[in-house]
Amino acid sequence: MAEPLRLNPYVAELPPYNAGMNIAVARSRTGLTDIAALASNENPYGCSPKVAAALAGLDPSRYADPACVMLREALSEKLRVDGNRIVIGNGSEEMIAAVCRAVLRPFATVATMAPGFGLHEIEPRANGAKIVRIPMTNDLRFDLEAMRKVLQDKPSIFFISSPSNPVGPALEQDQLSNLIAAVPKETLLVFDEAYFEFCDENMPDGLKLLAESAISYVVLRTFSKAYGLAGLRVGYAVASDARLAQAMSSAKTPFNVNAAAQLAAVAALEDEEWMRDSVAKVVRERGRMAGAITSLGLLVPESRTNFLFIDMSCDSTIAFDHFLSHGIIVKPWKEPGFTSFIRVTVGLPAQNDRFLDALRLLKEKLLEADAPL
Numbered sequence: 568m569a570e571p572l573r574l575n576p577y578v579a580e581l582p583p584y585n586a587g588m589n590i591a592v593a594r595s596r597t598g599l600t601d602i603a604a605l606a607s608n609e610n611p612y613g614c615s616p617k618v619a620a621a622l623a624g625l626d627p628s629r630y631a632d633p634a635c636v637m638l639r640e641a642l643s644e645k646l647r648v649d650g651n652r653i654v655i656g657n658g659s660e661e662m663i664a665a666v667c668r669a670v671l672r673p674f675a676t677v678a679t680m681a682p683g684f685g686l687h688e689i690e691p692r693a694n695g696a697k698i699v700r701i702p703m704t705n706d707l708r709f710d711l712e713a714m715r716k717v718l719q720d721k722p723s724i725f726f727i728s729s730p731s732n733p734v735g736p737a738l739e740q741d742q743l744s745n746l747i748a749a750v751p752k753e754t755l756l757v758f759d760e761a762y763f764e765f766c767d768e769n770m771p772d773g774l775k776l777l778a779e780s781a782i783s784y785v786v787l788r789t790f791s792k793a794y795g796l797a798g799l800r801v802g803y804a805v806a807s808d809a810r811l812a813q814a815m816s817s818a819k820t821p822f823n824v825n826a827a828a829q830l831a832a833v834a835a836l837e838d839e840e841w842m843r844d845s846v847a848k849v850v851r852e853r854g855r856m857a858g859a860i861t862s863l864g865l866l867v868p869e870s871r872t873n874f875l876f877i878d879m880s881c882d883s884t885i886a887f888d889h890f891l892s893h894g895i896i897v898k899p900w901k902e903p904g905f906t907s908f909i910r911v912t913v914g915l916p917a918q919n920d921r922f923l924d925a926l927r928l929l930k931e932k933l934l935e936a937d938a939p940l
């Protein structure tokens with residue numbers, strides 16, 4: 568018999584990415600047609616009508632522009648950043664992979680947050696890195712002191728999402744300044760702003776603060792969430808300098824962003840009013856949901872995103888099954904220490920009502936199960 572094929576252990580031993588359940592799968596599992604998909608932080612209002620108009624001009628027979636010139640020019644103007652510092656990805660998740668390939672050598676150390684975004688750990692591990700997790704405080708706030716301590720050991724990369732996925736808060740101006748001051752010159756700060764657009768006023772301008780600093784950084788943003796283009800896969804990285812952007816560009820496949828995604832993203836940027844309108848509606852609903860959940864006696868950290876992280880005080884898979892039986896997909900959290908949490912995306916008002924009704928039922932069920940005999 569032939570020797571079993573030797574796989575790259577860094578890749579073969581990776582944990583799976585905990586993706587939200589697909590709507591078609593939920594329909595077939597439950598037999599329900601009306602599914603509220605509240606697991607993947609998509610925009611419940613869809614996307615700008617200008618996107619559909621732009622896609623009507625798509626020619627599928629032509630290769631897309633590998634340099635994404637039109638999109639990079641639009642972003643360069645919007646962000647006032649030199650276009651040669653911008654790299655477009657097949658989703659910002661591809662830029663997480665690209666930055667790891669561009670920077671990491673085997674046995675490097677990468678710092679991430681706990682709880683945190685799965686790919687901030689999976690991609691470094693695929694490149695042979697060792698992970699150091701930085702916990703949040705017991706009441707789920709950013710712990711700047713804990714960050715400072717880990718950064719003293721000069722990890723190759725520090726990945727942090729702000730606003731935080733899955734918890735919700737964003738670093739305030741003074742916290743971000745303190746973080747920047749703690750980043751050593753040997754460390755690349757990857758500042759993942761997938762939910763940037765959902766932060767209201769009083770938010771520090773991360774790009775501006777970082778640009779004023781001397782550290783190496785990559786800011787990640789995406790069209791998947793606020794702009795409603797999750798299915799097309801397009802996001803981007805803004806690097807602190809063109810040399811780093813060039814290395815990230817070399818680390819990706821040349822035609823990584825398809826023609827539909829490029830057209831759609833340019834059109835979405837031309838209709839930011841649509842994006843801001845839908846974000847305002849989501850932010851209003853976020854407040855209403857958080858209020859209703861808190862009044863049920865459940866813990867919800869402050870969120871500056873389009874989702875809420877809720878401690879159900881029961882196994883998250885029990886909660887997931889309960890919501891699914893009501894036609895609602897939520898995300899059961901699987902990270903050690905947080906397996907009683909679910910993450911729920913803010914949906915349309917009627918979907919949110921449905922979630923709140925099912926949540927009340929689950930609470931009653933759990934109380935009954937706990938009641939002394």
Ligand SMILES: *Cc1c(COP(=O)(O)O)cnc(C)c1O
Nearest residue numbers: 658659660728732761789791802
């Ligand atoms: C959703 C998300 C991403 C990835 O989004 P893409 O769809 O790949 O652009 C990256 N980081 C965080 C924290 C996210 O929540």
